[in-house]
Amino acid sequence: KGQNWVILVAGSNGYFNYRHQADICHAYKIVTDRGIPASNIITFMFDDIAFNHDNPQKGVIINEYNGTNVYPGKEAIDYRGEDVTPDVFLSVLRGDSNITRGNGKTLKSGPNDRIFIYFADHGATNILAFPGFNVLHSKDLLETLQYMYKKRMYSQVLFYVEACESGSMFNSVLNANLNVYAETASTPFESSYACDYSDIFGAYLNDCYSINWMNDTDFCDIRKETIAEQFDHVLKETSTSHVCKYGDMSFEDETLIYFQGN
Template structure:
């Protein structure tokens, strides 16, 4: 009897030892599971840029619907569209013709003048101390096992994307990402960038060995496109690349679909520009849900397919909207008013073109070379050219025309500067030319 009791006691002791070890293993496994952190940015303001905040709000709802808690999502949006006087449906924003309200319930962690490139980089890098007392104060508090997803929507140009009052360069973005990798602030990072020439934010500068994968709406040399013009709202509701990936995410089981599968779908459906991929392409074999959340709603409403035949280059959106308002005017007086706005905008654009011609003439070898610097599209796919462009863009924006606050300057000047840098003209030469040429008064609102 004593022997039986001894055996039972030993067995119980062994089980007691094994059980905590097993529980610890399961607990460690749960603790090691990656958290998903999401940073969504609409980098513009102004009602004619309605589509950017609309895209961002829609992106938020995708993340929330797929199970990512608000504590792990940060949204930056200027928040001037929903209640703009031009909005015929106050407090409502839609991202699809006859679509549901995407503004309702969307996060607004950083709004107005807190939507800056400086704050963006601090939030991305998890600098909570720097963001204390600003907006919600939330940052991407990711660790070495976590996944980070970044969705940026706005205007762009070679080596740069815009915020409402400043710009973010490819050099600064990639330096921040590299620093995060060194500090082990993520296991994997995925970026979806919607902007003109958005490929230039990664081409030749994003390493392929730091666990980062990026897709862009356009290659380094072309515009991205707006779509879904709405007659009631008199603006474009979305951007082609953005609505393509979001409408795919709305209907797919993201636990089964890979990033590569989504990339191929979006690339095929975005027939207005060349959707690109950069960085560590092996990450594309991971599931979309690893970065947007795994929850799946079997009863999710799928939006009806709508033609994007009305797609227009981002750089043409402002004038196109003005012309459409003139065409649909009810009286000759109203039509005349909007056509005067078209002519005024065109004249302002002409002023910027004149300044660029002077700059080109100053640094070019000949008049034909000057035309080449303005009209061609040279590659900026190496770090030396990126560094030259980084310096030239910053100086131009500070001393000639703010690239963030004069969108037409953004559409034109960085391309000229990129061509010059790629052609061997140094940043120092370009800066000397800008000091000599940019003597006009400060100007804003040249769209």
């Protein structure tokens, strides 16, 4: 029996992008509450929101109306500020042990392990945005997943992506033989959308697809609900864009506890 690993990435910065870091904070709470040890979670977050001068409640990040504070504290964030880059993200996925940025935490997974990756930010055709003008290209992500597969760093990967045109990261390139199941907030040809604007915080609190999968996990029994069932629920709930799935469907009847909990 292998271990479960989680990689969480907020690819934006700036208070107007509040929702992406709020999404990642909520996801961190979800997986820690469900038994994933902090040692098996790697987080990327610019961390300029909780104590931003525009934040009316310093040290507080919420992800939904009247939500609880989901900010985990800066010690829970492995890569902050200028260390949130595509290159560092790909290095972590490859398990590089010589990363000189952040705290150097890297993926130490093996052939029996499962990995859950969740990315939230802006995107465009074949790219995901990172802070500044850095972008992650789909071909570089795919090459890294192929490397991980060859190095037997996992048995299965569940990869959720919130971004505009996010389907284009996997559409027609992610082969089923890599044991990666990818779910995207939108098709390759449409935007994904922010939800729940807060006048109090002066920002959108979440993204529509993201809050739908997280609410589903929050309220279901992850020992019983499957990946496929979550997809169906989120597909129905997300009216602003068309949620898509790509890659290896052979394990979509696995229960969520193998990825989002322990």
